[in-house]
Amino acid sequence: DTAVSQTPKYLVTQMGNDKSIKCEQNLGHDTMYWYKQDSKKFLKIMFSYNNKELIINETVPNRFSPKSPDKAHLNLHINSLELGDSAVYFCASVGRGQETQYFGPGTRLLVL
Amino acid sequence: GQNIDQPTEMTATEGAIVQINCTYQTSGFNGLFWYQQHAGEAPTFLSYNVLDGLEEKGRFSSFLSRSKGYSYLLLKELQMKDSASYLCAVRGDTGFQKLVFGTGTRLLVSP
Numbered sequence: 745d746t747a748v749s750q751t752p753k754y755l756v757t758q759m760g761n762d763k764s765i766k767c768e769q770n771l772g773h774d775t776m777y778w779y780k781q782d783s784k785k786f787l788k789i790m791f792s793y794n795n796k797e798l799i800i801n802e803t804v805p806n807r808f809s810p811k812s813p814d815k816a817h818l819n820l821h822i823n824s825l826e827l828g829d830s831a832v833y834f835c836a837s838v839g840r841g842q843e844t845q846y847f848g849p850g851t852r853l854l855v856l
Numbered sequence: 857g858q859n860i861d862q863p864t865e866m867t868a869t870e871g872a873i874v875q876i877n878c879t880y881q882t883s884g885f886n887g888l889f890w891y892q893q894h895a896g897e898a899p900t901f902l903s904y905n906v907l908d909g910l911e912e913k914g915r916f917s918s919f920l921s922r923s924k925g926y927s928y929l930l931l932k933e934l935q936m937k938d939s940a941s942y943l944c945a946v947r948g949d950t951g952f953q954k955l956v957f958g959t960g961t962r963l964l965v966s967p
Contacts, residue, residue, distance in 0.1 A: 775953060785941060787899065787957040800954055834898060838953050843887065845955065847898035 747771050748848035750835050756854045757825055764821045765851045767835030775799075776818040777836040777845065778810060787834070793818055825855045858882045860958035862944050867964045868934055876929045876942050876961045884949025890918050890929045891943040893960070899943055903929070931963075939965045 748769045757763055769776065777800075778790040792800035793812040807823045818835060835848040860880045868874040880888070887906040891899040905911055905920035905927060917930040929942055941962045945955040 784959065785893075785962075786959050787943060789954060789956070792954065843889075843904045844901040845953065847900070849898050 748835055748837055748846050750833075750848040750851050752851060753849065754852050754854075756856065758856055759825055759827060761825050762821070762823045763825060763853070764819055765833055765835075765853075767818045767820075767848055769816055769835075769837040769846070769848075771837060771839065771846065772816075773837035773839045773842075773846075774815055775838050775840070776812065776815075777838075778818065778820050779834040779836060779847075781832040781834060781850070783831070791818075791820075825853075827855050829853060830855045858946070858948070858956045860944055860946055860956060862942075862958040862961045864959070865962045865964070867966065870934055870936060870965055870967050872934050873930065873932050874934060874963065876931070876944075876963065878927045878929070878944035878958055880925050880927070880944070880946050880958075882925075882946050882948055882956065885922060885946065886949050887947040888918075888920055888927050889945040889947070889955060890916075890927075891945060891957075893941045893943060895940070902942075934965050936965050936967070939963060 751766050775794045777792045781787045790804050791810040795815050796812045809821045812818045832850045834850045836845040838845045862878050890902040893899040903918035910919045915932045920927045941960040943960045944958040
């Protein structure tokens, strides 16, 4: 039933570790996004893929690497985690010609 | 550059009307969105304006003036469940739905 799902919901890890977050949408959408929401609740776009092709790549450290194995999935791998990476990461998707972006439930990442 | 401003916090009483303002300066404009986000949850879509004027949807309305770089979200007959953050977002003129969000307005509705 879930339209946009993310795993894991919570992630607590040590500085320097490498971790991945996964996103899947079953809406048949072509475009998917990763957003970061910091402690001040500011929601900022990181990446976007359209049909497995990277189309938006904001100024994000290259420790962050998105991967889209197919248009229903968009994963985010983070190398050498830092304290400042602690945030909520949201995945979203939108259909071609549509206006509404649908957000996943978020992954709460805490780096210790 | 892109700049989107909203008040940080607002309070209102159940049953009242509240207006949340958003001003923006962006390098292009192709629509303005309002999203609602309850604490600990994902943002959910409320409204979309691309032409000047008022869009009404039940208790919620959104207004846009492109010449003034200004929008507001109007919430009528406030309910306790309307306590949430309200995010204003602007879509620039790129082809792939890139949204730039404001910092959000936290609305607290009291009895």
